[in-house]
Amino acid sequence: MKDYMGILNLNEKEDNIKNLTRNRTVASIPVAGRYRVIDFVLSNMVNAGIQNIGVFTKSKSRSLMDHIGGGKPWDLDRKNGGLFVFNFGYGNPALEDVEMFRNNIDYLQLSKENNVILSSSYMICNIDYEDAVRYHEQSGNDITIIYKKAKNCAISFLDCDVLNIDENNRVTSVGKNIGVHDRNNICMEMFIMKKKILIELIYKCVTTGACRKIKHAIYRTLDEYKVGAYEFKGYLTCINSIQSYYNFNLDCLDTEVSKELFFNNGLIYTKVKDEAPTRYVEGCKISNSLVANGCIIEGEVENSVISRRVRIKKGAKVKNCIIMQNCVIGAESELTNIIIDKNVTIGEHKKLKGDNEIPLVIEKVNVL
Structure with a gap:
C-alpha cells in the first residue's frame, strides 16, 4: 500500500444536519462519546499502511484543524509523507471540490505515490482497504467504486448515490436513493484509481466546466474507463442528517456493532485527551x-x-x-x-x- 496515497474530500452534504454544522464541518462532529466523524476514514487508511493523506476541507475548519492537528494520533506526523490539510481559504466554495483540487494540483503531482484512494468522511465504517485494493488490481479496473448492498433504504441513506451494476460487476449508471426501494447498492463515495486518472479528470472538469464535483466527473466516465464495483459487507452508516447521526450514536450501544466498528479491521484512533475517570x-x-x-x-x-x-x-x-x-x-x-x-x-x-x-x-x- 506504499504506492497509494489517501485523499479525503470533505465537500459533503450538510443540508439536513445544519444544526450540528453551523460552526464546523461534518467531519469534525463528535460521535460515540470521544471520537469525531473523520477518525474512521483516517484510521482505515492508516491501518492499511497509507502514509500520505491529503485532507481537502471547506470553510468552518477551525474545529477540524484543532482535532487532527499534525496527525500524531494516526502516526502521520512524519518527515516523509504525513498529513496535509488544504481548505477553501483562497478558492470559491461555490465552485465546489473541483476548484479545490485544481488549486492544489501540485500536491498530487509532487506526491511519489502512483495510486489514489479518494474518500468522503461521512460514510462511517471499518473497512479493509487492502482487500479493496487487491480486488481493484486483480480486476484490471481503471476505477473501482466501493459500495454496500444496504437494507432499509426507504428510511436510511436518503439522498445517497446508488450504483447500478451489471453481471460483470461493472458500474453501468448512477442514481439517487429517494426512498422508493428498500434495498439499494449504496455508493460509499470511496474511489480507487491511478493518480494520473484523477489528475486527468480534474483538468477535464476545469477546461470543459462539465462538472463541479469530482465524483460527478467519475460518474460521467463510465463509457470511457473501466469502472468496477467492490462490495463492502460490514456495518455502514452515512452521517448526512440529524436522524442518521442520532441513530448511529445509539447503534454504538450495541455490543456487536461496537466490536465490528472499533476493532474489526484495526483500531479507530482519535485525539488523546488525558481526563480523570468518570x-x-x-x-x-x-x-x-x-x-x-x-x-x-x-x-x-x-x-x-x-x-x-x-x-x-x-x-x-x-x-x-x-x-x-x-x-x-x-x-x-x-x-x-x-x-x-x-x-x-x-x-x-x-x-x-x-x-x-x-x-x-x-x-x-x-x-x-
Whole structure:
C-alpha cells in the first residue's frame, strides 16, 4: 500500500444536519462519546499502511484543524509523507471540490505515490482497504467504486448515490436513493484509481466546466474507463442528517456493532485527551449507556451517549440522549430523545422531550 496515497474530500452534504454544522464541518462532529466523524476514514487508511493523506476541507475548519492537528494520533506526523490539510481559504466554495483540487494540483503531482484512494468522511465504517485494493488490481479496473448492498433504504441513506451494476460487476449508471426501494447498492463515495486518472479528470472538469464535483466527473466516465464495483459487507452508516447521526450514536450501544466498528479491521484512533475517570456518585443509575472520561454522574442515565466532562446533577434523568462535551444537566431535569451540542447548560427542573424519529437538537453554547 506504499504506492497509494489517501485523499479525503470533505465537500459533503450538510443540508439536513445544519444544526450540528453551523460552526464546523461534518467531519469534525463528535460521535460515540470521544471520537469525531473523520477518525474512521483516517484510521482505515492508516491501518492499511497509507502514509500520505491529503485532507481537502471547506470553510468552518477551525474545529477540524484543532482535532487532527499534525496527525500524531494516526502516526502521520512524519518527515516523509504525513498529513496535509488544504481548505477553501483562497478558492470559491461555490465552485465546489473541483476548484479545490485544481488549486492544489501540485500536491498530487509532487506526491511519489502512483495510486489514489479518494474518500468522503461521512460514510462511517471499518473497512479493509487492502482487500479493496487487491480486488481493484486483480480486476484490471481503471476505477473501482466501493459500495454496500444496504437494507432499509426507504428510511436510511436518503439522498445517497446508488450504483447500478451489471453481471460483470461493472458500474453501468448512477442514481439517487429517494426512498422508493428498500434495498439499494449504496455508493460509499470511496474511489480507487491511478493518480494520473484523477489528475486527468480534474483538468477535464476545469477546461470543459462539465462538472463541479469530482465524483460527478467519475460518474460521467463510465463509457470511457473501466469502472468496477467492490462490495463492502460490514456495518455502514452515512452521517448526512440529524436522524442518521442520532441513530448511529445509539447503534454504538450495541455490543456487536461496537466490536465490528472499533476493532474489526484495526483500531479507530482519535485525539488523546488525558481526563480523570468518570465519578459515579452514590445513588446514580446507569444502564446501557456509553460514558466518556471526566464526567460526574449523580442522576440517572439510560440508553444514552455521554461525552467528556459532562455533569448530570442529582435527580436528573437522561434517556435516549446524545450529550456532547462540557455540558451540565441541572438537578431534577428530565431529558428524552435529545441531541445536546457542546457547552450547553440545562437548568434545574427542566423537562425537554424530542421524538425518537425527529430528536430535539440544542445547539452549542446555550443556557436553558
